[in-house]
Amino acid sequence: MRAVLTLAHLVILEMVRRKDIYVLFVLTALLTLIAAAANIFDDTRVVRYLKEISLTLIWVSGLVLAVTSAARQIPAEREARTLFTMLAKPVSRWQFIAGKFLGCWLACGLALLVFYAFFGAVALSRERSLDLASWAQAISMHWFMLAVPVALALAGSLLWAAPSSNSTLTLVACFGIWLLGRHLHKVALGLPEPGATLLTLVYFTIPHLELFDIRDLIIHRWPPVPWVFWLGALLYAAAYAGMILTGAWLLFRRRPLN
Amino acid sequence: MPHTAIVILFLTSLALVTSLEPWFQSWQGNRAQSADLLAVLLGDARRAFANHFFIKADAYFHSGYYPSIFDNRAAFQTPHMAADAGALEEKNTGEEDDFLGPPRDWIDAFGRKFKPATHTHLDQGGAQTDASSHKEIELGESQDVREILPWLRASAALDPQKVEIYTTTAYWLRQRIGKTTEAEAFLRDGLRANPDSHEILFELGRIADEHRKDPARARNLWELALAKWQKFELQKKDPDTFSLLQIASHLALLAERESRWDECLHFLGLWKAASPKPDEIEKRITEVRQKIPAANHAKPPAPNPKP
Numbered sequence: 001m002r003a004v005l006t007l008a009h010l011v012i013l014e015m016v017r018r019k020d021i022y023v024l025f026v027l028t029a030l031l032t033l034i035a036a037a038a039n040i041f042d043d044t045r046v047v048r049y050l051k052e053i054s055l056t057l058i059w060v061s062g063l064v065l066a067v068t069s070a071a072r073q074i075p076a077e078r079e080a081r082t083l084f085t086m087l088a089k090p091v092s093r094w095q096f097i098a099g100k101f102l103g104c105w106l107a108c109g110l111a112l113l114v115f116y117a118f119f120g121a122v123a124l125s126r127e128r129s130l131d132l133a134s135w136a137q138a139i140s141m142h143w144f145m146l147a148v149p150v151a152l153a154l155a156g157s158l159l160w161a162a163p164s165s166n167s168t169l170t171l172v173a174c175f176g177i178w179l180l181g182r183h184l185h186k187v188a189l190g191l192p193e194p195g196a197t198l199l200t201l202v203y204f205t206i207p208h209l210e211l212f213d214i215r216d217l218i219i220h221r222w223p224p225v226p227w228v229f230w231l232g233a234l235l236y237a238a239a240y241a242g243m244i245l246t247g248a249w250l251l252f253r254r255r256p257l258n
Numbered sequence: 259m260p261h262t263a264i265v266i267l268f269l270t271s272l273a274l275v276t277s278l279e280p281w282f283q284s285w286q287g288n289r290a291q292s293a294d295l296l297a298v299l300l301g302d303a304r305r306a307f308a309n310h311f312f313i314k315a316d317a318y319f320h321s322g323y324y325p326s327i328f329d330n331r332a333a334f335q336t337p338h339m340a341a342d343a344g345a346l347e348e349k350n351t352g353e354e355d356d357f358l359g360p361p362r363d364w365i366d367a368f369g370r371k372f373k374p375a376t377h378t379h380l381d382q383g384g385a386q387t388d389a390s391s392h393k394e395i396e397l398g399e400s401q402d403v404r405e406i407l408p409w410l411r412a413s414a415a416l417d418p419q420k421v422e423i424y425t426t427t428a429y430w431l432r433q434r435i436g437k438t439t440e441a442e443a444f445l446r447d448g449l450r451a452n453p454d455s456h457e458i459l460f461e462l463g464r465i466a467d468e469h470r471k472d473p474a475r476a477r478n479l480w481e482l483a484l485a486k487w488q489k490f491e492l493q494k495k496d497p498d499t500f501s502l503l504q505i506a507s508h509l510a511l512l513a514e515r516e517s518r519w520d521e522c523l524h525f526l527g528l529w530k531a532a533s534p535k536p537d538e539i540e541k542r543i544t545e546v547r548q549k550i551p552a553a554n555h556a557k558p559p560a561p562n563p564k565p
Binding site: 038040041042043045046047048049182183185186187189203204208210211212213214216217219220221222223225226229232233 | 318321322326328329362363365366368369371372373374384385386404405407408409411431435437440444
């Protein structure tokens with residue numbers, strides 16, 4: 001466990017040193033503030049469009065950050081030849097995968113804290129109140145959701161040598177699921193065979209990232225999700241991330257290092 | 259040899275520029291002629307974005323409980339915020355409370371716990387509506403409807419020719435948010451972009467009548483709206499009778515209020531022609547006709563125009 005934590009710590013330090021998080025945060029803040037400057041019929045209490053813009057940017061930034069950071073971990077270690085030294089001893093291959101995953105996931109969590117603090121400040125500036133339960137649910141569900149893209153990108157880096165192709169494919173898959181995932185079964189019902197069966201199979205196989213998107217509830221001030229379902233969603237994300245990581249480890253175990 | 263080729267290519271391109279440039283400047287599809295940055299950047303695609311933002315405003319009107327393109331949209335063909343504002347004739351059918359239908363599978367059922375699941379309107383309290391108490395929402399409590407305004411404003415900026423944006427926005431601004439001046443200014447912007455719009459003139463007339471308490475101005479605006487309607491809609495294969503009904507009914511009611519009985523009967527006739535329930539308007543015409551002798555009796559004798 002010590003090796004996993006040490007690796008995770010190194011990944012977090014590397015991500016803090018890199019500029020990705022800062023660039024994404026500044027971009028999110030800048031676009032939100034530009035939107036806030038718009039004059040909406042001299043009414044300063046209009047806030048929901050700002051919450052939507054801010055949360056959408058946070059979601060996009062979170063996905064980009066998670067995928068790009070995870071996709072470069074193994075190729076970078078291989079290129080710098082530190083992978084061979086690390087795996088010689090005392091770090092096993094599963095510890096390496098787990099450490100890299102934990103580091104990326106925790107770093108994403110830290111970034112989300114900053115992003116959601118900004119979102120809270122934007123909402124508070126106009127609404128004068130913040131539903132803490134909903135806010136906590138949004139950040140925790142978003143963080144657990146990011147475990148899946150991180151695991152996917154790590155597994156992808158074992159299949160595709162170049163981080164760029166891995167990042168692109170993982171991002172396309174994640175955005176596709178986020179935007180269309182919940183409609184696949186409906187579309188499948190209207191298709192002829194074998195398309196219907198294939199699409200239904202895809203629907204039941206993919207990790208449904210859109211389940212974690214509770215932006216509409218936050219933006220329109222609906223009551224929080226019942227905590228049982230919130231817990232169910234976290235377990236769902238953990239199960240998928242676990243499965244993908246296990247697959248990545250099995251793949252990594254058989255793969256020659258060079 | 260390479261130098262000769264370069265010179266020939268240069269001269270050819272120069273010759274092409276001299277013939278293509280004047281054509282490009284006079285070409286109607288030349289975006290560079292437009293002073294509008296959005297038109298230059300997006301071209302005709304801005305209309306698609308404008309429509310998206312208009313629908314987005316309606317999704318906000320429902321606090322996010324809104325069908326996607328994959329769902330049954332029969333109950334949402336006409337945006338409710340526009341139908342409630344009287345800006346568009348409602349053509350909705352089907353069940354608006356349950357457009358999702360029963361869950362198709364466990365993922366669908368589970369996913370619905372993380373999305374808005376109740377049909378509400380922002381002007382009736384939105385997500386904060388207490389369905390159990392059936393409490394009547396007061397004007398001050400329902401001002402959350404202001405949240406639709408950014409999308410309507412963006413929609414108007416992208417497609418200034420979409421008239422229903424102006425009339426819908428003006429209705430909610432004056433009726434719920436109490437911003438009559440802003441509503442009138444927005445309608446004037448709309449009228450500049452659509453000088454022949456009977457819908458915008460009608461809405462301006464409502465502001466004059468209901469908020470400015472200026473019936474003479476309202477009558478002038480509505481009569482102009484009626485003239486525009488007759489000029490442009492009668493030429494169409496399928497004229498907008500919903501607008502005629504609105505204009506004629508308001509003119510008839512105003513004339514009745516001011517005891518201008520001949521005018522009132524004329525506009526009631528127009529109202530009857532446009533109404534889906536002409537029998538009810540016929541009853542009203544009979545009532546007005548009964549009032550006329552009494553009104554004439556009460557009037558002082560008219561001065562003889564000839565001495």
